[in-house]
Amino acid sequence: MRRLNADQRHKIGMTLNGRPVEGYAVPRLLLSDFLRHELAATGTHVGCEHGVCGACTVRIDGMMARSCLTLAVQVDGAVIDTVEGLAPDAERLSVLQSAFRKHHALQCGFCTAGILMSLDTLLRDTPDADEHQIRDVLSGHLCRCTGYHTILNAAIEAAATLKKDIQDA
Template sequence: MRRLDARQTHVIRFTLNGRAVEAHCSPRMLLSDVLRGELGATGTHVGCEHGVCGACTVRIDGMMARSCLTLAVQVEGATVDTVEGVAPAPGRLSVLQDAFRKHHALQCGFCTAGIVMSLDTLLRDAPDADEARIRDVLSGHLCRCTGYHAIVQAALEAVETLRKETDHA
């Protein structure tokens, strides 16, 4: 088996928010560092650097992941979604983002990107999520500003809005 030299730079190719990208990184470089420093996806925040706070949450091949715990080389050929890709089009908010705005579900905003990614994934996978399921997903995130009430209310509104849109389709 060939050993990776930590001093070597590797080219990784993957899909970021629907767009093919390429980045240069060392074998030990974290995905969060590549996203922010190499690719300009600065919506992904790094808080605790231990995978506890959830600020760095992204989706890798449809599954939530902590980008501060993921080596960049692990996403070779994968699909990575960040908060920059949640909106349906430039200048438009997703249903969830709009509900966050209406309910003032963010204050400093540091944790918001990771929370939005987790809730967006939940709403995609379980569009009928109830408050208990929403709170369960939020238990993987630390927010020091909002107290979570507004976040839960925003998520519940998004569930209801998406339900109505599905019923009318």
């Protein structure tokens, strides 16, 4: 295993939202900061910097992860998905994003990116997720503006839509 110099910047290459990107990071730089400041992927928010609030949630190689607990050098060669990559294209929102919009499932929006990433991962892996599974995922996120009611309703509607889409296919 090669030893990293703490002050030397290292080249980090990854696939970010489906496209190859590169940047430079010192070994102690958090993935959240690397995404925001080096790659300009500012949809990932930094809240508590302790992995508790969930605002910084991204997917690393398909798995949910807190980007404030991950070092940028750890993801060299990985596939990273952030909230910027959820919409199928620039003209259309995802099913989950559309449900959030319809149900007004955000207020200030600070926590929304992390919640969307976690719920998108749940619905990708379990398109017929029930209310209990959705609540379980939401329990890993802190939102100070809402009572989670509209977020839950949006997620339940998105799950129902995805389930119907699968049945109709």
